[in-house]
Amino acid sequence: MSSEASSKYDREFIYRENAWELYPDVDADDPWAKAPPIDYGQDKIAPQPYYSETAKNQEWDKLWTKTWLIAGVAADIPNAGDYFTYQHGKESFIISRTGNGKIEAMYNVCAHRGSRVVLGDFGHVKSFTCPFHSWEYSLDGDLLKITDEEEFPEEAICPRGSLKKVRCETWGGFVFINMDDEAEELQEYLGVTPSYLDPYHLDQWTVLSEVQIEVKANWKTGVDAFIEGYHVHAVHPELADHWEDRQVQYDCYSKGHSRMIVPFGLRSSRLTDELTELNEPLTELLKQFGVDAKDYEGPLDNVRKILPEIKRKWAEENGIDFFDLSDQHLINNPSYHIFPNATINAQGDNALLQRWIPHAEDPEKLIYSIIALLPPMKNPGETKLINMADQGGDSWQVDVDETQARTRIRAERGEDVGYVLHQDVIQMELSQMGIRSDSFNGMVLGPQEIRIRHYLAELDKYLTASD
Numbered sequence: 001m002s003s004e005a006s007s008k009y010d011r012e013f014i015y016r017e018n019a020w021e022l023y024p025d026v027d028a029d030d031p032w033a034k035a036p037p038i039d040y041g042q043d044k045i046a047p048q049p050y051y052s053e054t055a056k057n058q059e060w061d062k063l064w065t066k067t068w069l070i071a072g073v074a075a076d077i078p079n080a081g082d083y084f085t086y087q088h089g090k091e092s093f094i095i096s097r098t099g100n101g102k103i104e105a106m107y108n109v110c111a112h113r114g115s116r117v118v119l120g121d122f123g124h125v126k127s128f129t130c131p132f133h134s135w136e137y138s139l140d141g142d143l144l145k146i147t148d149e150e151e152f153p154e155e156a157i158c159p160r161g162s163l164k165k166v167r168c169e170t171w172g173g174f175v176f177i178n179m180d181d182e183a184e185e186l187q188e189y190l191g192v193t194p195s196y197l198d199p200y201h202l203d204q205w206t207v208l209s210e211v212q213i214e215v216k217a218n219w220k221t222g223v224d225a226f227i228e229g230y231h232v233h234a235v236h237p238e239l240a241d242h243w244e245d246r247q248v249q250y251d252c253y254s255k256g257h258s259r260m261i262v263p264f265g266l267r268s269s270r271l272t273d274e275l276t277e278l279n280e281p282l283t284e285l286l287k288q289f290g291v292d293a294k295d296y297e298g299p300l301d302n303v304r305k306i307l308p309e310i311k312r313k314w315a316e317e318n319g320i321d322f323f324d325l326s327d328q329h330l331i332n333n334p335s336y337h338i339f340p341n342a343t344i345n346a347q348g349d350n351a352l353l354q355r356w357i358p359h360a361e362d363p364e365k366l367i368y369s370i371i372a373l374l375p376p377m378k379n380p381g382e383t384k385l386i387n388m389a390d391q392g393g394d395s396w397q398v399d400v401d402e403t404q405a406r407t408r409i410r411a412e413r414g415e416d417v418g419y420v421l422h423q424d425v426i427q428m429e430l431s432q433m434g435i436r437s438d439s440f441n442g443m444v445l446g447p448q449e450i451r452i453r454h455y456l457a458e459l460d461k462y463l464t465a466s467d
Contacts, residue, residue: 009328012263013247018447022249022261022332031196032261032328035251040453044442047435050218056363063340063462064089065179068189070342070355071095071168072175073371074103075206076406081124081139086177087367090360093166094118094128095175098139105168105177106141111161121408128163137163172344173203174353191254193336199324200346208374208385208400211418212367213411214359215425217432219341219366222356223455225428227337229262230448233270235423240268242281243333250450256339256458258451264333264347266302275300288386289314304331311349319378322348333388339455345388349375352388364432368425370417374400387418 007025009032014024021034049055071086077097085108086093092108094117110117115132127144128137136145141163146152167178169186171194176186187194215222225231232245239245244263251259265285267275278286282303283293289310298305308327315322322330325348335345345352351373359365377383380400411417414425434440445452 013269015247019450020247020249022247022263023328032332034249035253035259038252038450038454040450040457044444045452045456046442047440050220050432050435051364053363056358058463059358059459060089062465063459064358066183066462067180067340068169068176068178068183068186070174070338070353071105071177073207073353073373074170074173074175074203076122077103079124081126082122083118083125083128083139084122085118085120087357087360089358091179092116092118093177094141094163095168095177096128096139096141102140103168103170103175104140105166105175106163107166109164110135111143111163112146117163122406141165170203172197173205189255190338191257193253193257193259193338196259196334197336197344197346199326199329200348200351201321201324202344202346202351202373204376205351205373206376207406208372208387209409210369210371210407211409211411211416212369213414213417213425215366215368215428216364217366217428218364218435219356219358220456220459221428221432221435222366222368223337223341223343224449224452225424225431226343226354226356227258227260227335227451227455228449229260230446231427233268235427236420238281239420240271241279242267242285244268246270246448248448250448252451252454256337256455258337258339258454260335260451262333262335263304263331265304265307265331271301278303286310288384290317307331315349318383320349320375337451337455339458347386347388350386350388351375364436366428368417368428370421 009023011025012022014021017037019037023032026033069088071093072084072095076084077095080097080099080101083094083096086095094106094108096104098104108116108118110130110132112130112133112135115130117128117130119131127139134147138144143160143162146157167181167183169176171186171190229245229248232239232243242265244266245268247263247269249261278293278296278300286293286296286303290313291310308330311330312322330348333345333347335343337343341357342353342355353371353373355369357367357369359367372387383400385400414422417425
């Protein structure tokens, strides 16, 4: 990168119009530019939709059955016959790689008597066989065999049933489904988000780990907790030594999507004490990328200036391709909210997909899903990676075990989702308790919480749309 090109990124952190801009000198069309502000007013956010059975039913009819939902990762089904299942609310889906290499999505419901056809999370089959009466279906859902078909009257089985298909498209290695046959195309729905995330080439990444846990909170309570950095200083004080949690840029885009850019590799501006040496997180960060803190001569509270160089050297040694990533991709932790219920964090050497999935029956419960992603590399078993879900804990750097079978862990304890995310699980449930109180008359949101107002405004469009 030339000095002329890099100069527009040299000045960081400007506060104007009640918002932080990370790179105030970039042009409006720059991928790191601040999005134009949107005024949603200052009204309190009503608490009832966060626990109401009526709201839950409205959301099912007008939101979940109308929007694109991330069902999983295409890397989990690389070969014909591979499949995984996805549960969303009351519905279960089979996502399958067919014989022609296409990915199909189907309701996991037998056309005979409604039994679940697939019971496991992942697998490989030549065809799908219902466990109830052994009706058999092809990889793309066509009915192949009816047990004792000769005993059925023709009019009972004509036309022949099949596994009902669901619209299915992919982007960035993620598999999306939509229960609405009339919904817009996925790329149109996603808007500008793909253009910002495409340089990471997430379609080439694989899954490092997947954990799910049931949380006693509404799905919106979950989303709200993860699309603002305002809570970090209180809920995650461990991150203050290597994250900036206050001077965060928030960008709102069309159709409810949004982004926050969290600067990485520096101490929080909330901390004002003088340092005499690099703190442990920054020391470990340098060590992760092959630099001994004894050899570091820069600012004790900020290693951002050397991160691009040492990360690129580390990536080259480990066969990781950073070719399309700018220096800004390597020193920031952007989090993209894919409306309605998913976020994607990416840094080049690690990425995280999180989803807050509504519970099938209880509006005050959600299924929290965390998928950590792994970039393609030369020798995975010899490479230590940062576990974004566990930063602040004792094991935030992890070894890659290529021999480990692909599993979906269903955690019983919050501690099992990772050190930092356990703190969020606790806070989600505390927030839901208070939202449910008769004494609470609405949420008061500040500028750092603008993304909450933004997606709730989009949600309201769906709920108030004419049938």
